Amino acid sequence: MFGVTILGNNSALPAYDRHPTAQVVTLNDQLFLIDCGEGTQIQMARYKIRWSKIHHIFISHLHGDHYFGLIGLVTSMGLLGREQELNLYGPPQLEDIIQLQLKVADTTLPFPLIFHKLEKEGLIVDTAKFQVECFATQHRIPCWGFVIREKKKPRKINKEKVLASGIPAVYYERLKNGDDYETKDGSIIKNETVTIPNKTPRSYAFCADTIYDESLCAKVQQVSMLYHESTYLKDLAERARARFHSTTEQAANIAKKAAAERLLIGHFSSKYENLHEFLDEAKAVFLDTELAIEGVTYMIN
């Protein structure tokens, strides 16, 4: 399974029972938390998110609506006796803030809390099955987006064809990696005649808070699902620009230019109670758009 569960879809001020930014990405048996606004631990309890499965937390930037819930979550994990290490990725000062708050409370966490300072774009997590990259977005203060990508899966053996070809079983692993086979008489059996491609690796990009910035497109090119903030409706493009945020139409334009498969929009301003216009405006530009609704898991296929 690969999916993203929205825990908070609102911008700075909580309103209409919408909460500040937090998302949980599930990739098979791993959970990743992206951003952690105030009350995230409560939202996690509400939507039955299993904390113990979270080993990596990514914080995009140090505006409060993206991280004020982090110290509470970390402290609660400690109170519940967590022992597994927890990796935190965020702007360098995040460590100072968390350490100061632990120190004044005279709290020693029962688990290793490992800080990874985000200072340049690139790979930040690399495992056998997936990798995570960070990229800079343009906001009022330093801000990072994240792409979580499944790794390319080996090709599948076409059993019938491979048996007929006479290729020895010991060579099958190389076939899965895409290699051709050279027979004793020097002729080449092309890989694609005896294997079939596996599923295309899926990917999820989280564009954090950002002004409209077409240079983002190269960083999130062809992702399976793109989350892009849409703080305002399109008539407030000037206000969006002044505050380093984006509109519906701008988010949809990025999805279109990046050739993303689907678009998820969120970070709605508290000035809007009803969200249907967000969907209408974005869909007019990019049809495969959905609203990020709290408690909903969007599957990435």
Add this chain to the structure above:
Amino acid sequence: MFGVTILGNNSALPAYDRHPTAQVVTLNDQLFLIDCGEGTQIQMARYKIRWSKIHHIFISHLHGDHYFGLIGLVTSMGLLGREQELNLYGPPQLEDIIQLQLKVADTTLPFPLIFHKLEKEGLIVDTAKFQVECFATQHRIPCWGFVIREKKKPRKINKEKVLASGIPAVYYERLKNGDDYETKDGSIIKNETVTIPNKTPRSYAFCADTIYDESLCAKVQQVSMLYHESTYLKDLAERARARFHSTTEQAANIAKKAAAERLLIGHFSSKYENLHEFLDEAKAVFLDTELAIEGVTYMIN
């Protein structure tokens, strides 16, 4: 009106839709916030607390369940354009934490935020109508309790008696202050023969987090309402002591020894879902006990 509205009644871990400590004391047209656990701004919206009426916030100590919601509340007040000054009273490092978080967000608040470091017991707010004192409690880290007291009100003139006595009107203000009157012939008209006492000033004491400590009684002697933490039921007195907390029976004993008029207990451990035993156990020692229930305003008469 004088009353306290409970916004959070739970100890460290949120549970059963109970929230970490926060209370709003209403004294006529003034609101005071005492402690501010994570999510307090959401609780305030839920219970329609008017932020603009809050000019003083008291933070007992720097365990997260008593202050993690403060930075979010302060930031939201700024986003909403507050201009009135806000006074914060708490342990000295509170200022470092708040200032660091404002700095990394590049946030300049549109209102004066005035820090008052709690370092010794005594008067911290003094106005014409009320005063607030802080006192130390015994907890794992430095911790403060607070007493909010109405000031003594002037005595009331008994019009009939005072007219019959021949005391000149110019002296009435001194009569209200309790002075006797000396007539021209040197005889004394005793104050209590021409005035009647006003209402007894009311008071509310918040005992924060504390181990069982009888020295508290002198500090909260005869208050109209005493809030005392009761993290555990009486069978866990040993655990309470080890963690610098109190039980039902201990809270009730303090109320009794302090000759408080009423007792409010809260800060319930997340291990308890049902709270009725808290009430039963405390009432067995001190009858006028109530549970601090979120959303309820307890009037102080």
